[in-house]
Amino acid sequence: MDLPLEVAGNFMELRSNHFHSGLDMKTGGQIGQPVKAVADGWISRIKISPWGYGKAVYIDHPSGYTTVYGHLDHLKGVFADAALEAQYKARDFSIDKEFIKGELPVNQGEVFAYSGNTGGSSGPHLHFEVRRTADQHAVDPQAFGMNPPDKVPPSLLGLRIYALDDSSKSIPYPTGTVGFPVVAVNDSTYMVKAGTKLSAFGTVGLALNITDNYSNSHNRCGVRWITVSVDGTQVYSAHLDDIDFAKQRYANAYMDYAMYTGRSLKYNRLYKLPNNTLNIYGKEAAQGRITVQPGKDHAVQVVATDAAGNRSMLTFVLHGATPAEAAAWPNALTPGQLFKYKEANLLVQNGLRFSLPANALYDDERIRYALLQKPKGAVAPLHRIQDANTPLQIAGEISVTVQDSISEGLTSKLLIVRMVKGKPVAEGGTYANGAVTASVRNFGDFTVMLDTVAPALYNLDLKADMTGRKSFKLKIGDALSGIKSWEVRLDGKWIMMEYTPGSSTLEHTFDKYSSASGKHKLEASAVDERGNRSSFSFEFTR
Numbered sequence: 001m002d003l004p005l006e007v008a009g010n011f012m013e014l015r016s017n018h019f020h021s022g023l024d025m026k027t028g029g030q031i032g033q034p035v036k037a038v039a040d041g042w043i044s045r046i047k048i049s050p051w052g053y054g055k056a057v058y059i060d061h062p063s064g065y066t067t068v069y070g071h072l073d074h075l076k077g078v079f080a081d082a083a084l085e086a087q088y089k090a091r092d093f094s095i096d097k098e099f100i101k102g103e104l105p106v107n108q109g110e111v112f113a114y115s116g117n118t119g120g121s122s123g124p125h126l127h128f129e130v131r132r133t134a135d136q137h138a139v140d141p142q143a144f145g146m147n148p149p150d151k152v153p154p155s156l157l158g159l160r161i162y163a164l165d166d167s168s169k170s171i172p173y174p175t176g177t178v179g180f181p182v183v184a185v186n187d188s189t190y191m192v193k194a195g196t197k198l199s200a201f202g203t204v205g206l207a208l209n210i211t212d213n214y215s216n217s218h219n220r221c222g223v224r225w226i227t228v229s230v231d232g233t234q235v236y237s238a239h240l241d242d243i244d245f246a247k248q249r250y251a252n253a254y255m256d257y258a259m260y261t262g263r264s265l266k267y268n269r270l271y272k273l274p275n276n277t278l279n280i281y282g283k284e285a286a287q288g289r290i291t292v293q294p295g296k297d298h299a300v301q302v303v304a305t306d307a308a309g310n311r312s313m314l315t316f317v318l319h320g321a322t323p324a325e326a327a328a329w330p331n332a333l334t335p336g337q338l339f340k341y342k343e344a345n346l347l348v349q350n351g352l353r354f355s356l357p358a359n360a361l362y363d364d365e366r367i368r369y370a371l372l373q374k375p376k377g378a379v380a381p382l383h384r385i386q387d388a389n390t391p392l393q394i395a396g397e398i399s400v401t402v403q404d405s406i407s408e409g410l411t412s413k414l415l416i417v418r419m420v421k422g423k424p425v426a427e428g429g430t431y432a433n434g435a436v437t438a439s440v441r442n443f444g445d446f447t448v449m450l451d452t453v454a455p456a457l458y459n460l461d462l463k464a465d466m467t468g469r470k471s472f473k474l475k476i477g478d479a480l481s482g483i484k485s486w487e488v489r490l491d492g493k494w495i496m497m498e499y500t501p502g503s504s505t506l507e508h509t510f511d512k513y514s515s516a517s518g519k520h521k522l523e524a525s526a527v528d529e530r531g532n533r534s535s536f537s538f539e540f541t542r
Contacts, residue, residue: 136245180192205290415481475506
């Protein structure tokens with residue numbers, strides 16, 4: 001783009017359920033900036049979706065790398081034509097179309113699209129990635145000379161200590177905090193706040209709240225390398241330079257997920273959880289596990305380095321507590337049923353059956369359960385299983401017995417929901433033998449609800465006279481189970497509607513398949529996940 005390089009998010013930055021896989025480039029808060037190919041190549045893939053990267057283009061290059069451009073507003077010329085043709089052929093807004101070499105060539109500097117705010121974007125920007133074409137692993141764009149100005153060392157903002165087995169303990173955090181306070185000595189040197197005593201007993205792990213900024217941006221980004229040394233011996237290292245998309249969700253094991261989701265704090269675990277298969281770790285035998293000696297002080301050093309080579313260092317003393325000192329600390333054991341991560345696990349309580357396959361958890365966990373009052377609109381009690389701050393790598397299965405009497409004709413309308421801040425989030429499911437069963441990938445509060453209400457579907461700006469108009473919009477939405485499908489036809493023929501979940505709209509831009517003048521009849525229909533249907537028709541002249 002013809003703009004100064006300002007970064008809103010960088011490679012391997014921590015996100016919920018994944019590491020960020022590229023650079024988010026600011027576009028001045030506007031859509032429509034020309035997007036140019038960074039090198040000669042050919043468009044190998046166009047993917048369009050209401051979610052994720054929205055409208056995205058993949059360009060393969062002779063060098064063996066693929067560049068990815070996401071959240072685009074629209075494509076240009078022959079590239080837009082190719083996408084539209086694929087959508088009409090599939091009769092679907094969402095496509096994932098691959099192209100062979102030579103079919104859609106591009107030259108370095110050629111404009112092929114315009115920046116936007118599509119998919120899961122929360123504001124106008126361009127998402128840019130570099131991948132190895134052979135295995136589609138993402139690598140750091142900054143390793144290829146795309147370097148924003150950066151003379152700012154990482155910020156180290158807080159330290160946490162975790163007991164790693166039932167016989168270990170750590171001194172409690174200061175009252176009203178979730179970690180030990182860290183203060184800056186200068187721009188790149190940090191220490192634990194004066195007067196803070198760090199003590200542990202047995203084997204512990206650390207986590208450090210780390211953020212990084214570029215010189216021309218205040219957005220909090222991530223770092224590239226982290227090392228931990230104890231008494232002069234390196235016990236942990238992580239090199240965040242490669243993303244295997246098949247393992248993205250293990251980012252939840254790398255971070256302190258509860259601190260991220262519950263408090264928006266980016267605590268990097270400085271030890272490896274047992275069920276974490278990421279390939280970012282060094283070969284240190286300890287893998288960050290620190291066994292302290294009673295009565296001994298251990299010198300600990302943590303170094304964090306960003307992609308530009310700026311380094312920050314935290315040093316502190318970790319005191320090895322005696323058994324008598326540790327006995328005065330609160331017991332860290334939590335109640336609940338022990339789920340071992342290596343095994344399949346089952347929880348059965350009060351009409352609830354919840355099962356997890358082996359390796360769904362990152363470590364052994366004690367899973368808490370509570371039976372709560374049935375919420376408004378529910379036909380079963382509310383079952384609390386752990387909480388949403390405990391991550392799952394693999395989905396489990398939940399079955400909830402329906403408490404209320406439901407007629408046979410309505411059982412297909414039942415679904416499991418997860419209550420989040422008092423509102424139901426659909427988890428789907430099927431009814432059989434008095435219970436609804438669904439696959440879920442989160443802990444939380446679950447119950448069963450009935451969805452008999454058809455989706456909302458109505459006209460927003462269609463007029464009887466559409467002469468000169470380039471587009472129109474419809475409103476679409478569903479209050480519970482969610483939209484499953486929609487279809488819009490013009491004079492009996494399918495037309496492409498762009499779905500934007502954020503505004504709950506379908507938009508059609510008149511194209512070569514729909515731009516004929518004269519009288520027209522539009523017919524639209526929508527179906528939700530429980531089979532409830534809405535439809536309407538409208539006649540206009542163009």
